[in-house]
Amino acid sequence: MTYKILHRKWLLRKWMWTLMPLELAGLVPLLVLFGIAQPDLYRTKLWEVGHAYGFNSNPKMILYAYANYEPYPKVPFVWTRTLTDFNVAISVITLFLLLTKLVAFIMKFWFPLLAAGINVAMVALYTVSVYGQMGPDHADPRYPSSIAWYIAKSCDYARPFSAYKSCQLAKGTFAVTVYMLALYLANLGIALYVLWPNAGDKVDGDEDDDGRGSSDGSSPVDYAKEGREWEMRDWHAKGGPASPRVGVVPYTPRTQAFHTLDRKLPLRQQYG
Template sequence: MAPSTQTPFALILAEMVVAITAVILFCLEYPVDFRSRLWENGGELGYNSNPNKRIYYYANHLEPPEVPFIWSQSLAASNLAIAMLGLVVFVARTIMSRLRCLPHHINIIYDMILFSLWAIGLAGQTSSDLSDPKHPSPHPWYLTRGCSVSWDRTRGYCHTAQAGFAISIMAGILYGTRLIREIVLVAYASGQRHQSKGLVLNTDDIESSESFYSDGEWESLEQKTSRNSLVLSPVLAFFPSDSESRW
């Protein structure tokens, strides 16, 4: 069975705070009018394209530009889905960790997936709005200019969007740190196993060496005994009967 350990309580607490906060913030951002109001605010101030001008395309029977991803409902849905997945994974592996049935390689898979998803989410939250050539926006205005320039009625939306971006950064750092930690633990455990195997092999070599030298000493002892008998044999030849009676 693959080795498993309990996750430190501090890491569990940090992941719980990040997972729950992310779900709450992206639930607040999910309504359709959330991003449209931020889009309108930036458009009226000249920071990005203006959604109110899209009516002229319809009036002239023209196809309007595609809604930029930064203001689309797809971004809100994807962010909420990532946050929900993070919360589900947190609950699942917390239970598995308490039961000591959470192998390191499962943790690595979870952290790789969540780290990648949050990185994609951050890329979406900082994406551009280039649909209006006169007012290009490389990044959303509420991240580059702050909420002090926003309207009063959209200031709460602005702060919520900033908080969602901040919690996404924290989630990326958290799962990246967890991923590095799990890889280090797996590498350390692998090194310990190789070291223990090396010690077993060294012990076997020592035992075989000891048996080899013992056999050699025994052979040298037999050789010395045979040599002594050869030296004494001419002397005993003069007294055969006495030697036999004595021995």
């Protein structure tokens, strides 16, 4: 049993082709939602709404720290500009990765080992994004929050502050991010399944992704063999030589050498 680390056959090709359009369907709205959220479309607004109800810390804590000459407070990750920029970055990376994966999969360069490593990285990135969007916020001990209020609660709380649509955008962004995380977990599962030893490792010889041998007529050697076969078929169909340069009986340079040693000139005797 020979285990191939790099060149392994994709056992679930149909699932791979199914996941790609699903990724595109989630990536397009994600690019739009992350893009319009930058730099601060609704982040600070939702922070203020949550503090008004006692759901999270006060967004003015930074101003209070400056006014009282106190150290810069640690802002919860959910309310930082870093999270917003991070989300935009992973959406662009996802777009580039999807295009690269499509081309590499068609060209048969998307190896399972490479796919597993990349999917692990993407799962980690989207996990950070999901964690950042859902909280927690423990900056103020008086108003601790384990999950951001706009995810755990209804957006009706934002209506008095004219932030209802902003709350819906935040909820939708979180939902699409979870959707993309689930897709990359599925991709990772497929890659690990293909990397696991299977019955295909017992088959000797190189096989392509369709389960056929290398002699499928696609290599230069196969084309050369096919050309020689058609040449012989054409010669038999015509029943004789196609030109004076070909004898009735095909001969090789070695045969010509034997005729020369015998002081015979087969072409002159035949066509003379």
